[in-house]
Amino acid sequence: MSNEQAQSTFTLDGRRIPFEPGQTIMDAALAAGVYIPHLCHKPGYAPHGSCRVCVVRADGRELSACTAPAAADMSVESEVPDIRALRVAVLQMLFAEGNHVCPACEASGNCTLQAVAYHCGMLTPRFPQRFPRRAVDASHPDVILDHNRCILCELCVRASRDHDGKRVFAVSGRGIASKLIVDAPSGQLGDTDFSADDAAARVCPVGAILPRDAAFRAPIGRRRFDVAPVSRVGDVTPDPDAQWPAVDALEEVTA
């Protein structure tokens, strides 16, 4: 143990992680540079705990790392086979529920859902695909809202409410009928005060909120998660000038 008596620690896959009182397991792990897969979580945003991809086993109980407070000497397992299998099952349900057609999606390569599924080693959605019929809202001049790809993480809801002070987005309905709605009587994004400069315009982890002007600026194969894994660049703003090591050079092997 260290001689910094004031600093409490817990173990994550055997590694000591320091934490401050009030930090979650996720906060402390990301601060220590240790990646725990996540979709609905984002540093600087209120924890949501809805996607369940960040499931870990803490002292024998499965819980979401983004909402569970860190506790002294807690033993947390993350990259172990059965927890990875739970994450793959959650991801498979997300892929089977919506219409996630990676070969036809502008977000492919920049998509966190896809990158996390790569990290977790998902080879197939496995479950019967629902193929829901969902709308594409192209009413806004600068941004397209494609409900086919929405995973209901509510990052845009939180961004608009907490960072933009606008409340453009909300999730309506329950269970399988849940859907993203916008703050306009017409239900159209173009009739809200949403702007392409909003934090909510850049926070979507998938291709549901898609700025029009940036389409295919970077070619497929040279995008954010094509050149570096989500475990390395998952929560940093991509710097277009950064030189990432080629993925080929990485030891990382999926399940």
Place this chain on the structure above:
Amino acid sequence: MNARNEPAAGGKVRVATASLAGCFGCHMSLLDIDERILDLVELVEFDRTPLTDIKTLGPCDLGLIEGGVANAENVQVLREFRRQCKVLVALGACAVTGGIPAMRNSVPLAECLDEAFVHGMGLANAGIPDDPELPLLLSQVHPIHEVVQVDYFLPGCPPSAEAIWSLLTAVLEGRALHLPLAQLHYD
């Protein structure tokens, strides 16, 4: 495991391939293994495949299926592959998920046919084709594992030649598929 790892007669692994509702991109990617194809032909011999133009399917060790299941003929071919092949692989995004052809799934088939053949722009001799030789379309396009049991899944549009090589070596060695991150792609 039982009989699946037994070598084929003559010591070579007998391989069949088919493209269902696919674009042949996965077959092109298979050819992209370049000079390794010389290693491959030492290990395998081809049965029914567009590469040999053999039209009938015999007992095989390995079947590679590109494309999803979009029509009645796809179902028949896929079921025959499952009957004849000890190991069946879903090769590429369309076989694994339905892919691009499955983007019609949220639109009723009658609407698709109407748009394509009856009321679409620039049509001459409008009318839905009904030649008895045309296989009937299914109401939706399915990933192949919704029709038959599948042993291996390799995503990608198409999977890279390196990923296909990883798959083939895993299958020939009778072990689970482990892909390096650089070979795992859905696009």
